[in-house]
Amino acid sequence: MLGNANIEKDGNGSRFAFYQEKINGEHLLRIHTFLANRGYCLQNKPQIYTRLIKGGKVRSIYRFKTFTYSSFNFIYELFYINNKKVVPYNIVDYLSPLALAIWIMDEGGKISSGLKIATNSYTLQEVKFLCKILNDKFGFDARLQSAGVLNQYVIYIPKKSIKLLVELVKPYFHSSIIYKLK
Template identity: 35%
Template sequence: MQLPSDSKNARLCFKQSTKNSPYVWFVFFILSHYCSSFPHVTTGIRKGKPFSGLAFQTRQLPCLTDIYNLFYINKIKIVSSNIYELLTPVALAHWIMGDGSAVNKGLVLCTDSFSLEETTLLLNVLVIKYELDCTLWKQGSGWRIYITRRSMPNLRSIVTKDMHPSMLYKL
């Protein structure tokens, strides 16, 4: 999400690699009534290599500013204090599709931008609300959440119906 300095309202910017274009279109059609244009091809350099992706953004709207304010303080991404209520099966599915990776027959959720305390809060929500077996993994200067292979059948039962078929490989 972005809150442009010249605006009082936030917008959502969404970009994925072209290999994930079916997922981009899936998300776009969910959010299309907030958008004024279709997804477009974008290029650049990512990790020192040429990158080609598909991106779209919403209009700047007060309803998106309300969401932005739940997850950003002074333009820094945070874990909202009511994350237990906000992390629904649909939200978890999109978190996995956008920032999850299959690893060792389990799943890693990228939480690199959060503090250890915030990542632990997210892990606790997964353990308490969804009864998932999770551990913390140190990744560079940050932390990630690993959902163990033992919890994958339970995770699949929670999120599969809300996932785009092109992203099921992550489970």
């Protein structure tokens, strides 16, 4: 939920909506297969959607949704306040090495000799909170950085924390997206 996923209210239940750029589509297809094999969504392979962005570029995106379940409502209630996605107060309880790997596969990117995690939609306080959790729970030196846009921030993990980060998340990384850790 910290990355490229949303949860939507639908009637009396909630459903997840996953999306990922086509270039990183194998990661999303792995999530889809995991969920489809457990009966949470259709078996059909996610379709590629295109949309026009600034500068006339076309983005190709895989997208799929799960079925709607009332048992997903508690997740919606954790991550949304007034229909706005937020960082839950108890995210530390859910942020495992696997969850961190998925978050980085969704929103991570190599920058300089470190790694950034896009957190542009979160508030300054939320990004500071996430940095504190990453530092306290995993021993990183995660730092807040401006995203270059007013009131948007990213998490930067510097070179000195990369070895530890890679040791934690590499076992969960899909081979098609391992480049984000190099």
